[in-house]
Amino acid sequence: MAPSSPTVAAWALGRRLREKRDQAGLTATAAAKRFGITSAYLSEFEHGKKNVGEDRLEALLDAYEFDKDEADELRVLRKEAGRRGWWSDYTGLFSDELLRFFGYEHGAESIRTYGSDIVTGLLQTEEYARALIEAGSPNLRLAEVDRRIQARLHRQNRLTGEDPLQLSTIMSEAVLYQQVGGREVLAGQLKYLGDLVEQQPGNLDIRIVPFEATGHEAMGGSIFHLMTFPSGKLPTLLWQETVTSTQVITDPMTVREYHLAYTEVTKAALDRKSSLLRIKDAYGRLRSRTTVET
Template identity: 70%
Template sequence: MAPSSPTVAAWELGRRLREKRDEAGLSATAAAKKFGITAAYLSEFENGKKNIGEERLTALAEAYELDGEEAAELRSLRDEAGSRGWWSEYSALFSDELLRFFGYEHGAESVRSYDSAIVNGLLQTENYARAVIEAGAPNIRLAEVERRLECRLRRQHRITGSEPLHLNSVISEAALHQRIGGVGVLAEQLEHLVKLINTHPDTLDIRIVPFEVTGHDAIGGSPFLLMTFPTGKLPMLLWHETVTSKQLITDSLTIREHSLAHTEASKAALNREDSLNKIVSASRNLQG
C-alpha cells in the first residue's frame, strides 16, 4: 500500500465528481451555473487542483443523487485532500505543477521510469543529487540548493521507508559513466545503486540498457515517469521532463505511447542480474 497523499485524494475526489456530473447529464457550464460557481472553479476541483468546501460537496452529492455510502467516501476524500503533505513546505521553491508531482509520487503504488543520462532522482546519493541540482541551476544560492536537496532526499523515503514504492527504473548505460560531480561522486553513486538493489529486491527493479543496443522506442528521449495508484478509480499518470518544461500528463494516448516506449526499453535492457553486474563493473572501473 502507498501512504496517504492529499494530492491523490483531491484528484480522485474531482474525477468522481466529474463522473457523477456526466451521469447526471450536466455540462460543466450548466453545473457551474446551477451551483453558483464559475466554470473555471469547477474545472479546478474536478481536476484535483483545488479542494471543495464541505457545504458545496454536500450540495453536489444531493444534486447528483449519491447514496449515503458514496457520499461518505467523498467526504472522507475531501477531508484527506484538505491536509498538508510534506512537499507543501517547499512551495516557495517549486512550481505548483512540480509540487503536485511530488504529491502524486508520494501516493503512488508503482512507478516505471526511464532515464537516459542521469540516475533517477529517487535513487541518487546526497552528493550526486547536489551536483545535479547545482548543474541544473548554477546561479541559485547555496541555501536554496540545500533546500532543494532536502526535498529530493525526502522523496526517497518512498524507496526505503515502511511503505515502499514499487519502482522499475530503466537507465541507459551512459548514466553509469557520466561523471556527475566527479569520479568520487559517481563511484559513490554506483555503490549506492548496488546496495539499493541488494537491499530492496522485492520492490526495486533497476535495468540497464547497454551501449551495444542499436535502438529502442525511448532512445534519445527525455526522462519520464509513469505512476499507478492503489485505488482502482484513478488512471495511470505521466510525468515528462524536457530542458524547458516539466509537466503532468493525463492524455490517454500520450500515456499509452510512453508506456509502450518503456516496455520496449525494458526489453532492450539487461536482465536484473546482468544489470547489477554492469553497475558493479562500472564501479570497479572507476576505482581503478
C-alpha cells in the same frame, strides 16, 4: 498500502465529481452556472488542483444524487485532501506542478521510470543531487540548494518502510560513465545503486540499456514516469519532463503510448542480474582509474 496523499485524494475526488457530472449530462459551463461558481473554479477542483469546500461538496453530492456509501467516501476524500503533505513546506521553492508531482509520487503504489541521461531522483545520493542542482541552476543561493536537496532526500523515504514504493527504473549505460560532480561523486553514486539493488530486491528493479543495444522507441526522448495507485478507481498517471517543462498527463491514449514505449525499452535493457554486474563493472573501472592516477 501506500501512504495517504492529499494530492492523490484531491485528484480522486475531482475525478469522481467530474464523472458524475458527465453522467448527469451537464457541461462544465452549465454545471458552473447551476452551482453559482466560475468555470475556472469547477475545472480546478475537478482536476484535483484545488480542494472543494465542505458546503459546496454537500451541494454537489445532493445534486448529482450520490448514494450514501459513495457520498461518505467522497467526504473522506475531501478531508484527506485538506491535510498538509510534507511537500507543502517547500511552497515557493518549487512550481505548483512539481509540488503536485511530489504528492502523486508520495501516494503512488508503483512507479516505472525511464531516463537516459541521469540517475532518477529517487535513487540519487546527496552529492550527486547537489552536483545536478548546482549545474542546472548556477545562480541559486547555497541555502536554496540545500533545501532542494533536502526535499529530494525526503522523497526517498518512500523506498523504505512497511509498504515501500515499487520502483522500476531504466537508464542508459551512459549514465554509469557520465561524471556528474566528478569521479568521486559518480563512484559514490554507482556504489549506492549497487547496494540498493542487493538490499531491496523486493521493491527495487534497476535495468541498464547497454551500449550494444541497437535502439528502442524511447531513445532520444524525455524523462517520463508511469505511476499507479492503490485505488482501482484511479488510472495510471504519466509525468513527463523536458528541459523547459514538466507535465502531468492522464489522457488514456497518450499513457498507453508511453506504456508501450516502456515495454519496448525493457526488451532492450539487460536483466536485473546483468544490470547489476554492469553497474559494478563501471564502479570498478572508475575506482581503478582513480587509484592509478593517484
